[in-house]
Amino acid sequence: MQFPESWLREFCNPALSTAELAETLTMAGLEVEELQPVAPPFTKIVVGEIKEAQQHPNADRLRVCQVDVGQGALLNIVCGAPNARVGIKVPCALVGAELPPGDDGKPFLIKVGQLRGVESQGMLCSARELKLSEDHGGLLELPLDAPLGQDIRQYLQLDDTLFTLKLTPNLAHCLSVYGIAREVAALTGAPLKAPSFPAVPVGHADTLPVKISAPDLCGRFSGRIVRNVNTQAKTPQWMVDRLARCGQRSVAPLVDISNYVMFELGRPSHIFDLDKIHGSLDVRWGRAGEQLKLLNGNTVTVDEKVGVIADDREIESLAGIMGGDATAVSDDTKNIYIEAAFWWPKSIAGRSRRYNFSTDAGHRFERGVDPQLTVEHIERITQLVIDICGTPETVCGPMDDQIANVPQPQPVTLRVARAAKVIGMPLTQQQCVDALQRLGLPVTEGDGVVTVLPPSYRFDLVIEEDLIEEVARMVGYNQLPTTPPLAPITAKLPLESTRSPFAVRRELAGLGYQETINFSFVEERWEHELAGNPNPIKLLNPIASQMSVMRSSLLGSLLQVLKFNLDRKAERVRVFELGRVFLRDASVKSSDTTVEGFHQPMRVAGMAYGAADQLQWGRKEQGVDFFDVKGDVEALLAPVQATFEPGNHPAMHPGRCARVLVAGREIGHVGELHPRWRQAWDLPQAPVMFELELDAVLQRPVPQFRPVAKHQAVERDLAVVVAEKVTHAELMSAIESAVPAATLRGAVLFDVYRPKALRAGETAPAGGLAAGEKSLAVRLTLGSDTATLTEAEIESAVQAVVAQLTARTGARLRV
Structure with missing residues (x-):
């Protein structure tokens, strides 16, 4: 919310400086985000009138002007502006004036100078040179009634400050x-x-028939007809300036009047071209497939959840948001509603x-606008229309006010003892009453x-805490005592x-992976291809077209990170992410941490690409493979023992993918990227990746003490x-x-042998391996806690x- 300080002080003018006023508002919960002067500093610039304008004798684009600044003698000023002409009033910088600082931060001093042989005794200024706007099309033309010689800062009220407030939704x-002025009056007593x-x-009895078909959409609808207005009139400069200082561009007089009252009183309104309305108006919910071209040029399609104002032929406006182009006022408009x-x-x-757009009207209506003053505010708008766009033939119709379903205020009770406990300082009942009455709230005491x-x-104001907040604001947050908490603090220890x-992050970092943090919303194509999810959860309002769905897998995000690094000549990439995924699950009910119909588990995923090790002299360079990443997964899960079975995953190679199981339950997959996606992403080689359920990774058995064996193992x-x-x-x-676990200390596969393929006519050696066979060598470690194993016990175990x-x-034993 942006507004000029001078406008606020017209409604309430406390004896506070600008800084003190900003501090007062901030400490009352209306955070002043920025204070900005309306104009930069400059001096000795006054209103001047061009009395003569002749062509410069030595320059085609310059004029020699005689300028009256109210000092008796005319000033001779050379000017190159295209609109410099006799009769206009413009800002004139006198000799000795300081213009706003330039890019170097130094002010520009005006001196008597020679321009192509002609003396110039000052300078005529544009809005851009005064840094009032970016318009550099010519001199800043002032109204013809501007008093000669008056300081421009005083005439244009440039010694003003723009307040920018960061307001919370309540x-x-x-x-x-006016709403802020009401708060200032309550805070300061002004x-x-x-x-x-x-x-x-x-002046006439005409009304426009209006029907409220949806009282759950519109509770009150007021309007009146005004005939014979002049829409080609010019918006007064004071209104243009105030709108500009609220961040609103001047459009046309009727639009400016509507916007002005919205900023002044908080009442969004709309002005229709009456002659473009077909029959009557119906305030209702939209119907599927209906379309409307808006004032911003967009054409939108509505449905049963969007409110509209429609006439007998088509819809004319999005209720409370924006009007339609078909009934917009124009220079040809004569009659308005x-x-x-x-x-x-x-x-x-x-x-x-x-x-994908927002409006000032929608911003206010979705937070709540007073339903009681629609008639009064239309009277204010009507008077401004008559003053600015009125003609001798302008006549107003009667007010048509329909009340269908307005909020009925319910009393809210404040317990003084409860307020003192919540705020954390002693409070009397009289303090609470005074604070609420200063806000203009009707109070009943008990x-x-x-x-x-x-x-x-x-x-x-709905519940007791709302009133407690108002009391705290009026008492002043800076008045609250600094009281340390008295609650007992007990550490919440995690389960062993x-x-x-x-x-988990530290373990993966120790394995050489680097953590990445990615958006939870991803490209829809990733879900179809990498997650095999044909029906992803779509966002109603995505921040970008390529981030339109919620992810059900972390692999797409990691693959994007990999591609980003490879495009920047990275040769070895190992990344991981701990993040949430989003799945449809009808069994999930709404709670403080869940959303009905959606399961949101945490997962951990990693991806390795390039060499298995950093470049070194002790080992030959070798690319990372499935077993490297499988080993990383085992190290991550340790001491939990996982088993791996052949599996299938939409993102992984069909023959190089494994299911990861712990205690018989599948917790994820590990495997190489599918060749189809490797080609689609244009990767020189296939990365190896894994994705696991984080809950399963967080589990670990409690360590149990076992004595060190006293007898040597074999x-x-x-x-x-x-x-x-x-x-x-x-x-x-x-x-x-x-073999019993007490005897078998360990078993390790240390060799795998497969015979070479035989050529035509060759026979396998005696005792050799046949086609389709392999040799596995296992080392058994045997021992006992009670005694050294005998040869017979060892042989029995083998x-x-x-x-x-x-x-x-x-x-069979290999011979």
Whole structure:
């Protein structure tokens, strides 16, 4: 909310400086975000009138002007502006004047000078040279009634300050200059000048038929017809200046009047071209497929959740947001219909964001606008229309005011003891009453209780805490004592069977990965291709077209990071992310941490590309492969033992992808990028990646004490021949089932051998491996906690392992 200080002081003028006023507003919850002067510093610039303008004898683009600045003698000034002509009044910088500082920060001093042989005794100024605007098309032309010789700063009221307030959504009653003045009066005790709304004379009996078909959309609709207005009139300069200082560009007189009253009183309104309305108006919800061309040139399609104002032929306006182009006023408009309505905030909230734009009217209506003063504000608009656009033939019709469903204020009770406890300082009942009465709230007192019936413009006063906040604001936040908390503080220790997400990050960083943080909304194509999600969760208002859906996998984000780094000549990339994904799940109910119908679990994902190790002399360079990343996953999960089974994932290579299982439950996948996506992303080689459920990664068994074995363990190596289809997991499962855990200390696969393919006519050597077979060598570590194993016990254990391998995998000892 931006406004000039001078306009505020017309309604309430406390004995405070600009800085003190800003501090008062900020400490009352109306944060002053910025104070900015209307104009930069400059001196000795006055109103001048060009009396003569002759061509410069030595320059085609210069004129020699005789300028009257009210000093008796005319000043001889050379000017190159294209609009320098006799009879206009312009800003004139006298000799010795200082113009606003330039890019170097130094002020520009005006001296008597020679321009192409002609003396110039000053300078005629444009708006850009005074840094009042960026317009550099010519001299700044002033109204013809501007007094000669008057200082420009005084005439244009440039010694003013622009206030920019950062208002919270509950302060809708402060979205106007008068609303802020009402707060200033309550805070400072300065008198408030309330506006008056005298009724304009009624000259005809015509009304426009209006029907409110949706009382849950519109609670009150007021309007009147005004005939024979002059829409080609010029908006007064004082109104143009005030609108500009509120950040609003002047458009046309009728539009400017509507905007001016909105900033002045907080009442958005709309003015229709009456002759373009077909029949009557109907205030209703939209219908699917209806379209409307708006004033901003966009054509939108509405549905049953968007309110509209329609005539007998088509819709003419988005309710409470923006008018339509078909009934917009223009230079040819003669008859108008002025409308002011009360729209229920919930019926307006979020509607403009559907169409990727916002308006000042929608901003106010979705927070709440006073339903009680529609008639009075139309009277104010009508009077301005008559004053600015009126003609001798201008006549106003009667007010048509329809009340269908306006809010009924409910009393709110404040317990003084409760207020003192929440605010944290002693309070008396009289202090609470005084604070609320200063705000203009009707108060009823009881024994330790204060009851308020909120006025119509205070939509935010609903519960007791709302009144407590008002009391705290009026008492002053800077008056609150500094009181340390007295609550007992007990540390909340995590379970020993879990670890923190930070520990997971540290573990991955130790494995050589770097953390990335990415948006949760991604490109829809990623969801279709990399996540296999045909129905992703779409955003109603995405911040960019390529961020239109919520991600159900972290892999797309990591792949984008990889591509970004590769495009910048990175040769080795290892990245990971801990983040939330978003899945549809009808079983999820709404709570403080969940949204109905959506499951939002945390996951951890990583991606490795390039060499397995940093460049070094001790090892030959080798690219990262599936088993490198599988080892990283095992290290991340340790001491939990995971099993890996062949799996399928939309983003991964069909033959180089594994499911990760812990205690029989699938917690994620690890694998190489699918060749199709590698080609689509134009990657020189395939990265290897993993994605796991974070909850499963955070779990870890509680360490249990075991004494160090006192007796020496023994090792035995076995080489068995098995079919190619036998997996490592099947081999280890058979070994572990053959020998008790107290005896089998460990089993490690240390060699895999496959025979070379035989040429035509060659035969396999005796005792060799046949086609479709492989040799696996396993080292068994055997021991006992009670005694050294005998040779017979060792041999028994080995034979048990061989027997179990034969029975479960069809293995035979290799000879």
